[in-house]
Amino acid sequence: MPEPAHHADVVIVGAGVSGLSAAQELTRAGVTTVVLEAAPHVGGRMSTEKVDGFRLDRIGQLLSTSYPELRHVSGLDAFVLRPFAPGLLVHSDGRHHRAAESLGRPATGSTKGALGAARALASAPRLARPGRTAPRTPPGTPPGHAPRSPRPPARGAPLGSALDQARLGAALARLAATPVRRLLARPELPAGRALAARGLPQRTVEGFLRPLLSALLCDPGLTTSSRCADLALHAFARGRLCLPEGGADALPELLAAALPPGTVRTGVRVTAVAADRVTTAEHGELTCRGVLLATDARAAAELLPGLRVPAFHPVTVVHHAVPEPPLAEPALLLDADRRGPVAHTAVVSHVDPTRAPAGRVLVSSTVLGPPPDDLDRTVRAHLAALYGTPTDRWELLAAHHTREAVPAMPPPHDLRRPVRLLSGLYVCGDHRDTSTVQGALHSGRRAAHAALADLGVAPALKESPLPTAA
Numbered sequence: 001m002p003e004p005a006h007h008a009d010v011v012i013v014g015a016g017v018s019g020l021s022a023a024q025e026l027t028r029a030g031v032t033t034v035v036l037e038a039a040p041h042v043g044g045r046m047s048t049e050k051v052d053g054f055r056l057d058r059i060g061q062l063l064s065t066s067y068p069e070l071r072h073v074s075g076l077d078a079f080v081l082r083p084f085a086p087g088l089l090v091h092s093d094g095r096h097h098r099a100a101e102s103l104g105r106p107a108t109g110s111t112k113g114a115l116g117a118a119r120a121l122a123s124a125p126r127l128a129r130p131g132r133t134a135p136r137t138p139p140g141t142p143p144g145h146a147p148r149s150p151r152p153p154a155r156g157a158p159l160g161s162a163l164d165q166a167r168l169g170a171a172l173a174r175l176a177a178t179p180v181r182r183l184l185a186r187p188e189l190p191a192g193r194a195l196a197a198r199g200l201p202q203r204t205v206e207g208f209l210r211p212l213l214s215a216l217l218c219d220p221g222l223t224t225s226s227r228c229a230d231l232a233l234h235a236f237a238r239g240r241l242c243l244p245e246g247g248a249d250a251l252p253e254l255l256a257a258a259l260p261p262g263t264v265r266t267g268v269r270v271t272a273v274a275a276d277r278v279t280t281a282e283h284g285e286l287t288c289r290g291v292l293l294a295t296d297a298r299a300a301a302e303l304l305p306g307l308r309v310p311a312f313h314p315v316t317v318v319h320h321a322v323p324e325p326p327l328a329e330p331a332l333l334l335d336a337d338r339r340g341p342v343a344h345t346a347v348v349s350h351v352d353p354t355r356a357p358a359g360r361v362l363v364s365s366t367v368l369g370p371p372p373d374d375l376d377r378t379v380r381a382h383l384a385a386l387y388g389t390p391t392d393r394w395e396l397l398a399a400h401h402t403r404e405a406v407p408a409m410p411p412p413h414d415l416r417r418p419v420r421l422l423s424g425l426y427v428c429g430d431h432r433d434t435s436t437v438q439g440a441l442h443s444g445r446r447a448a449h450a451a452l453a454d455l456g457v458a459p460a461l462k463e464s465p466l467p468t469a470a
Contacts, residue, residue: 008034010451011278013290013303018046018428019254019294020264021444022451024073025361027259028460029452034288035259036268036280037200041249042295046404046437048247051397053357054320055247058400060317060366061437062216062332075258080245082352085331091386092158092207092336099159099208100236101171122391146147158207158336168204175230176237180186181277183230188411191217194226198272211334212236215344217435218313218406220368225413229433237439241332246354251437269453273303290451294444297407297431310431315405316367318342318379320394325350325361326387333386340382341367341375363394371401407431415439419447423454 010026012019015037042046049056052270063070065081087101159165175183189197191213195205214220216232244250256264272279277287293300301307327333330350333340345365348355356362365379370376376399380391407430417432428447433439452459 008286008288009037009171009455010031010034010290010292012285012292013273013278014044014294014296014299015039015042015056015252015256015264015266016294016296016429016440017046017252017255018440018444018447019292020259020429021073021251021441022184022292022294022428023068023259023263024075024255024458025443025448026447026451027346028074028265029448029457031215031452031455032461033263033455034286035256035264036270036278036286037264037266038269040266042202042264042266043249043252045402046248046252048249049398049400051319053360054319054321054362054397055355056319056362056398056400057248057364059248059315059405060364061218061242061248061403061406062241063437064235064239065133065242066204066235067436067438068440069438069445072445073196073255073258075254076251079251079254081242082245083240083242083330084346084351085329088212088241088332089327089329089333090208090209096333097158097207099165100169100172117281128470158203160201160203160207164201164204168200168208169197172233174235175234178234180231182201183234184227184415186227186230187424189226190222190411190415191219191224191226192222192228194229195222197364211336211338211343214333214368215332215366217316217409218368219408219451220338220343224409225411227411227415228409228413231415231434232436243348243352245352275422275426287456290426292426292428292447292451294428294447296404296429298404298427300427300431304425304427307427311408311410312404313368313406313408313435314370314403316371316375316399316401318365318367318399319377319397320363320365320380320383320391321356321397322361322363322391322394326363326383326389334384335386340385341372341378342382342386343368345383345386347371362397369404371399375399407435409435419443420450420454426451 009031010033012035019035023033023035045059047058062253080465088099090099134260147441193283195209213222213229217224222270270278273291278291279285290301297309301309325347327347332344332346334344342365348364349362370421376396380394384391415434419426419428421427426447428443430440435442449459
């Protein structure tokens with residue numbers, strides 16, 4: 001740590017993706033910046049645990065190839081997105097149904113990274129034929145076992161008739177073509193209520209849009225602002241859902257590595273902040289011309305009493321090593337029936353082979369809301385029904401429960417909450433924007449631009465290519 005006499009222009013508290021995004025903007029503009037992080041590593045909630053050669057995300061947030069903020073930050077030449085198979089696989093009434101396969105084209109207005117996404121989409125494997133039976137577990141079936149004989153096929157798909165599916169595709173295509181400013185000008189309701197007013201059949205809403213939005217927003221009750229839900233569907237319709245190659249921590253680690261040496265200092269606890277200095281537990285004061293809080297909402301409020309702390313959506317991610325892949329494709333499987341704790345699941349080692357040792361299979365499943373008692377047994381019983389295969393031999397690798405995983409965004413929700421508190425004091429994070437990686441990155445960039453304006457420095461505008469794995 002520098003002595004107090006050594007001056008930094010801006011001190012950023014927190015080395016999550018929002019703070020690192022802000023540091024990128026400031027350093028590119030020639031502003032000397034120091035990032036202080038209390039944890040021994042960067043990334044905040046975007047962390048990945050390593051267990052026996054597996055790479056296990058603590059919060060399984062989904063990214064999209066259409067996130068524009070991923071192209072604004074530098075240092076991501078080595079950042080690779082691994083896309084899921086086109087569309088989604090929806091489990092309902094004992095069957096798998098393929099949905100929205102024709103969507104997921106790369107976003108227009110492209111850079112080199114979007115061309116890489118187009119190549120990935122062209123070579124990505126297709127899902128299995130719709131209607132593959134996934135037997136439902138009847139009462140009395142031992143946990144972790146699927147029934148021996150499948151239930152008769154359901155009379156109708158959860159997406160409705162072919163005409164209903166065509167209407168759904170047209171609605172999503174219109175949403176993809178709608179400018180964001182028009183989406184933000186729409187009347188604001190809770191997302192669940194807004195879906196009912198869209199003119200789509202109830203079975204389409206309940207069988208596809210509700211489970212999709214629950215997964216994208218980590219909000220099973222769909223109490224989120226309809227404007228935030230529209231933004232999530234807009235990103236889904238314009239891009240492809242994907243995972244960072246190597247784990248969620250790949251993004252913050254690459255952002256940190258692209259900063260000048262010595263910019264990021266881990267293991268430094270900040271105990272007080274002012275517009276011209278921060279106080280640390282280990283090294284005393286560090287003077288500066290501005291302080292940017294890039295912590296989570298609760299930690300920010302502890303340093304600056306009066307900042308609002310939102311409610312949060314809890315998320316539990318359960319990782320299993322399995323003897324054989326329960327699904328042949330790198331598909332995201334959603335549960336439309338909501339008859340168990342798992343909201344969505346995937347054979348993650350199919351999507352990103354680097355997350356499992358050679359010859360091993362990794363299945364990761366996400367539980368939204370409070371986790372059930374006897375988590376592993378309950379989750380494995382539900383997965384047996386979703387995949388249609390016994391799960392008694394599945395090995396639990398880790399179960400990560402994060403009580404304050406995703407800030408809630410009920411209406412009315414200001415998607416551009418102020419990041420400038422006063423000259424020299426700024427705050428950013430997903431709690432100031434949208435509760436996504438895109439929102440966290442964008443919030444950091446907004447806060448950096450506010451600090452640059454107060455310092456009288458023009459921001460440096462630059463986009464970086466974003467390669468996508470085939």
